[in-house]
Amino acid sequence: MGIFTQKKAVVIGGSGGIGAKLSIKLAQEGASVLVHGGHNSQKLDDLMQTLETQSPSAAHHQSLIQKITGANLTAFPTSPLMEHVKKADILCVAFGPFLQGSLEETTPKQWIDITLLNYTLPGICVSSALPHMKENHWGRILLFGGTLTHNVRAYRTNAAYGGAKTALCSLVKSTAAQYSSWGITCNGILPGLTETEYQSPQMLSVLAQKNPSGKIIASETIATAAIDLISVKEINGALLNIDDGWNP
DSSP states (O other), X not given: OOTTTTOEEEEETOSSHHHHHHHHHHXXXXXXXXXXXXXXXXXXXXXXXXXXXXXXXXXXXXXXXOOOOSTTGGGGGGSHHHHHHTTOSEEEEOXXXXXXXXXXXXOHHHHHHHHIIIIIHHHHHHHHHHHHHHHHXXXXXXXXXXXXXXXXXXXXXXXXXXXXXXXXXXXHHHHHHHHGGXXXXXXXXXXXXXEOTTSOHHXXXXXXXXXXXXXXXXXXXXXXHHHXXXXXXXXXXXXXXESTTOOO
16 A cells, blocks of 8 residues: 555656656555656556556556647647546646757747647646546646746746746646645656766766766656655645756
Protein backbone atom coordinates (compact mmCIF):
# COMPACT_ATOMS: atom_id res chain seq x y z
CA MET A 1 0.00 0.00 0.00
CA GLY A 2 1.19 3.49 -0.87
CA ILE A 3 -0.04 7.00 -0.26
CA PHE A 4 -1.67 7.12 -3.71
CA THR A 5 -3.29 3.68 -3.74
CA GLN A 6 -6.52 3.68 -5.80
CA LYS A 7 -5.59 7.00 -7.39
CA LYS A 8 -5.24 7.43 -11.15
CA ALA A 9 -2.25 9.47 -12.26
CA VAL A 10 -1.51 10.90 -15.71
CA VAL A 11 2.04 12.00 -16.51
CA ILE A 12 2.28 13.95 -19.75
CA GLY A 13 5.85 13.75 -20.97
CA GLY A 14 6.44 10.79 -18.70
CA SER A 15 8.47 8.48 -20.91
CA GLY A 16 11.87 10.03 -20.23
CA GLY A 17 13.86 12.45 -18.13
CA ILE A 18 12.21 13.84 -15.01
CA GLY A 19 8.81 12.59 -16.17
CA ALA A 20 9.98 8.97 -16.21
CA LYS A 21 11.44 9.19 -12.70
CA LEU A 22 8.20 10.78 -11.49
CA SER A 23 6.13 8.02 -13.12
CA ILE A 24 8.15 5.41 -11.25
CA LYS A 25 7.75 7.24 -7.93
CA LEU A 26 3.98 7.51 -8.41
CA ALA A 27 3.77 3.79 -9.20
CA GLN A 28 5.82 2.95 -6.13
CA GLU A 29 3.31 4.93 -4.06
CA GLY A 30 0.44 2.82 -5.38
CA ALA A 31 -1.01 5.03 -8.11
CA SER A 32 -2.22 3.54 -11.38
CA VAL A 33 -0.18 5.54 -13.88
CA LEU A 34 -0.95 6.49 -17.46
CA VAL A 35 2.40 7.43 -18.98
CA HIS A 36 2.35 9.59 -22.09
CA GLY A 37 5.22 9.54 -24.57
CA GLY A 38 5.72 11.35 -27.83
CA HIS A 39 7.25 8.80 -30.18
CA ASN A 40 9.67 6.22 -28.70
CA SER A 41 7.63 3.07 -28.16
CA GLN A 42 10.58 0.91 -27.04
CA LYS A 43 11.54 3.43 -24.39
CA LEU A 44 7.96 3.55 -23.18
CA ASP A 45 7.71 -0.26 -23.09
CA ASP A 46 10.89 -0.47 -20.99
CA LEU A 47 9.52 2.07 -18.54
CA MET A 48 6.23 0.20 -18.23
CA GLN A 49 8.10 -2.96 -17.27
CA THR A 50 9.86 -1.00 -14.53
CA LEU A 51 6.55 0.34 -13.25
CA GLU A 52 5.05 -3.14 -13.10
CA THR A 53 7.95 -4.55 -11.09
CA GLN A 54 8.15 -1.68 -8.60
CA SER A 55 4.52 -0.97 -7.79
CA PRO A 56 1.90 -2.74 -5.63
CA SER A 57 0.03 -5.52 -7.41
CA ALA A 58 -3.27 -3.61 -7.22
CA ALA A 59 -1.96 -0.83 -9.47
CA HIS A 60 -2.78 -0.93 -13.17
CA HIS A 61 -0.50 1.01 -15.52
CA GLN A 62 -1.00 2.11 -19.11
CA SER A 63 1.05 3.86 -21.76
CA LEU A 64 0.02 6.05 -24.64
CA ILE A 65 2.03 7.48 -27.52
CA GLN A 66 0.66 10.72 -28.90
CA LYS A 67 2.72 13.39 -30.58
CA ILE A 68 1.82 16.87 -29.36
CA THR A 69 2.70 19.88 -31.48
CA GLY A 70 1.51 23.44 -31.74
CA ALA A 71 -0.10 22.59 -35.08
CA ASN A 72 -2.21 19.71 -33.75
CA LEU A 73 -3.10 21.24 -30.39
CA THR A 74 -6.55 22.31 -31.61
CA ALA A 75 -7.44 18.61 -31.86
CA PHE A 76 -6.02 17.81 -28.43
CA PRO A 77 -9.32 18.24 -26.50
CA THR A 78 -10.79 15.27 -28.40
CA SER A 79 -7.65 13.10 -28.34
CA PRO A 80 -7.27 9.73 -26.55
CA LEU A 81 -4.88 11.31 -24.06
CA MET A 82 -7.45 13.89 -23.04
CA GLU A 83 -9.91 11.15 -22.11
CA HIS A 84 -7.41 10.00 -19.48
CA VAL A 85 -6.75 13.57 -18.30
CA LYS A 86 -10.46 14.03 -17.65
CA LYS A 87 -10.44 11.05 -15.26
CA ALA A 88 -7.15 11.78 -13.51
CA ASP A 89 -6.86 12.14 -9.75
CA ILE A 90 -3.23 13.21 -10.16
CA LEU A 91 -2.18 15.27 -13.18
CA CYS A 92 1.49 15.96 -13.88
CA VAL A 93 2.61 17.90 -16.95
CA ALA A 94 6.33 17.33 -17.43
CA PHE A 95 6.29 18.40 -21.06
CA GLY A 96 7.33 21.59 -22.82
CA PRO A 97 10.01 22.26 -25.44
CA PHE A 98 12.91 24.59 -24.67
CA LEU A 99 13.93 27.31 -27.09
CA GLN A 100 17.09 29.38 -26.98
CA GLY A 101 17.73 32.38 -29.18
CA SER A 102 17.59 36.15 -29.22
CA LEU A 103 14.32 37.98 -29.75
CA GLU A 104 15.26 39.00 -33.28
CA GLU A 105 16.00 35.35 -34.14
CA THR A 106 12.71 34.00 -32.79
CA THR A 107 10.32 33.26 -35.66
CA PRO A 108 6.52 33.70 -35.55
CA LYS A 109 6.08 29.92 -35.63
CA GLN A 110 8.46 29.50 -32.69
CA TRP A 111 6.55 32.10 -30.69
CA ILE A 112 3.29 30.29 -31.36
CA ASP A 113 4.61 26.78 -30.67
CA ILE A 114 6.49 27.69 -27.48
CA THR A 115 3.51 29.54 -26.05
CA LEU A 116 1.01 26.83 -26.98
CA LEU A 117 3.03 23.90 -25.66
CA ASN A 118 4.45 25.48 -22.49
CA TYR A 119 1.36 27.41 -21.36
CA THR A 120 -1.78 26.65 -23.36
CA LEU A 121 -1.37 22.86 -23.26
CA PRO A 122 -1.01 22.70 -19.45
CA GLY A 123 -3.93 25.13 -19.17
CA ILE A 124 -6.16 22.89 -21.28
CA CYS A 125 -5.16 19.88 -19.19
CA VAL A 126 -5.85 21.65 -15.89
CA SER A 127 -9.27 22.90 -17.03
CA SER A 128 -10.20 19.42 -18.26
CA ALA A 129 -9.07 17.60 -15.11
CA LEU A 130 -10.78 19.88 -12.60
CA PRO A 131 -14.42 18.68 -12.96
CA HIS A 132 -13.52 15.08 -12.01
CA MET A 133 -11.35 16.29 -9.14
CA LYS A 134 -14.13 18.56 -7.88
CA GLU A 135 -16.60 15.69 -8.01
CA ASN A 136 -14.30 13.59 -5.81
CA HIS A 137 -13.24 16.50 -3.58
CA TRP A 138 -9.64 15.43 -4.15
CA GLY A 139 -7.03 16.19 -6.76
CA ARG A 140 -3.33 16.84 -7.21
CA ILE A 141 -1.88 18.89 -10.07
CA LEU A 142 1.83 19.36 -10.66
CA LEU A 143 3.22 21.53 -13.44
CA PHE A 144 6.85 21.99 -14.43
CA GLY A 145 8.13 25.48 -15.08
CA GLY A 146 11.53 26.75 -16.16
CA THR A 147 14.58 27.73 -14.18
CA LEU A 148 13.92 30.90 -12.14
CA THR A 149 10.58 31.58 -13.88
CA HIS A 150 8.77 32.16 -10.57
CA ASN A 151 8.73 35.92 -11.09
CA VAL A 152 8.93 38.41 -13.94
CA ARG A 153 12.51 38.88 -15.07
CA ALA A 154 14.58 39.48 -18.18
CA TYR A 155 15.75 36.63 -20.42
CA ARG A 156 18.61 37.41 -22.78
CA THR A 157 18.56 34.17 -24.77
CA ASN A 158 15.19 32.48 -24.13
CA ALA A 159 12.52 35.16 -23.80
CA ALA A 160 9.76 33.17 -25.49
CA TYR A 161 10.29 30.09 -23.33
CA GLY A 162 10.86 32.07 -20.13
CA GLY A 163 7.76 34.17 -20.68
CA ALA A 164 5.57 31.11 -21.29
CA LYS A 165 6.89 29.37 -18.18
CA THR A 166 6.35 32.52 -16.11
CA ALA A 167 2.73 32.49 -17.27
CA LEU A 168 2.57 28.85 -16.22
CA CYS A 169 3.52 29.89 -12.68
CA SER A 170 0.55 32.26 -12.68
CA LEU A 171 -1.65 29.31 -13.71
CA VAL A 172 -0.35 27.36 -10.69
CA LYS A 173 -1.24 30.19 -8.33
CA SER A 174 -4.64 30.78 -9.92
CA THR A 175 -5.64 27.11 -9.73
CA ALA A 176 -4.53 26.80 -6.11
CA ALA A 177 -6.46 29.91 -5.09
CA GLN A 178 -9.70 28.83 -6.74
CA TYR A 179 -9.88 25.13 -5.92
CA SER A 180 -8.30 24.57 -2.52
CA SER A 181 -11.75 24.30 -0.90
CA TRP A 182 -12.44 21.28 -3.12
CA GLY A 183 -9.46 19.37 -1.78
CA ILE A 184 -7.44 20.12 -4.90
CA THR A 185 -3.86 21.32 -4.88
CA CYS A 186 -1.77 22.75 -7.71
CA ASN A 187 1.96 23.24 -7.36
CA GLY A 188 4.92 23.89 -9.64
CA ILE A 189 8.50 22.69 -9.77
CA LEU A 190 11.11 24.86 -11.46
CA PRO A 191 14.11 22.61 -12.15
CA GLY A 192 17.60 23.93 -12.64
CA LEU A 193 20.36 22.25 -14.63
CA THR A 194 19.21 18.64 -14.41
CA GLU A 195 20.64 15.38 -15.69
CA THR A 196 18.56 13.50 -18.28
CA GLU A 197 19.33 10.88 -20.88
CA TYR A 198 18.74 13.46 -23.61
CA GLN A 199 22.09 15.17 -22.92
CA SER A 200 25.54 13.99 -23.92
CA PRO A 201 28.23 13.37 -21.27
CA GLN A 202 30.05 16.42 -22.60
CA MET A 203 27.00 18.64 -22.19
CA LEU A 204 26.35 17.30 -18.69
CA SER A 205 29.93 18.17 -17.75
CA VAL A 206 29.47 21.72 -19.04
CA LEU A 207 26.20 22.14 -17.16
CA ALA A 208 27.66 20.76 -13.93
CA GLN A 209 30.35 23.42 -13.97
CA LYS A 210 27.66 26.10 -14.04
CA ASN A 211 26.06 24.89 -10.81
CA PRO A 212 27.37 26.34 -7.52
CA SER A 213 28.13 22.83 -6.24
CA GLY A 214 29.88 21.81 -9.44
CA LYS A 215 27.45 18.90 -9.80
CA ILE A 216 24.46 18.35 -12.04
CA ILE A 217 21.04 17.87 -10.40
CA ALA A 218 19.73 14.29 -10.61
CA SER A 219 16.27 13.65 -12.10
CA GLU A 220 15.66 11.38 -9.10
CA THR A 221 16.04 14.39 -6.79
CA ILE A 222 13.39 16.33 -8.72
CA ALA A 223 11.00 13.36 -8.70
CA THR A 224 11.39 12.81 -4.96
CA ALA A 225 10.58 16.46 -4.29
CA ALA A 226 7.58 16.18 -6.59
CA ILE A 227 6.09 13.37 -4.52
CA ASP A 228 6.60 15.43 -1.36
CA LEU A 229 4.78 18.38 -2.95
CA ILE A 230 1.71 16.46 -4.01
CA SER A 231 1.49 14.41 -0.80
CA VAL A 232 0.54 17.27 1.49
CA LYS A 233 -2.82 19.03 1.13
CA GLU A 234 -1.53 22.15 2.84
CA ILE A 235 1.18 22.65 0.22
CA ASN A 236 -0.80 24.51 -2.42
CA GLY A 237 0.28 27.14 -4.90
CA ALA A 238 3.95 26.49 -4.18
CA LEU A 239 6.62 27.22 -6.78
CA LEU A 240 9.60 25.13 -5.79
CA ASN A 241 12.98 26.08 -7.24
CA ILE A 242 15.29 23.07 -7.37
CA ASP A 243 18.31 24.70 -8.96
CA ASP A 244 21.23 24.32 -6.51
CA GLY A 245 21.12 28.08 -5.97
CA TRP A 246 22.12 28.73 -9.56
CA ASN A 247 21.74 32.32 -10.77
CA PRO A 248 22.87 33.56 -14.17
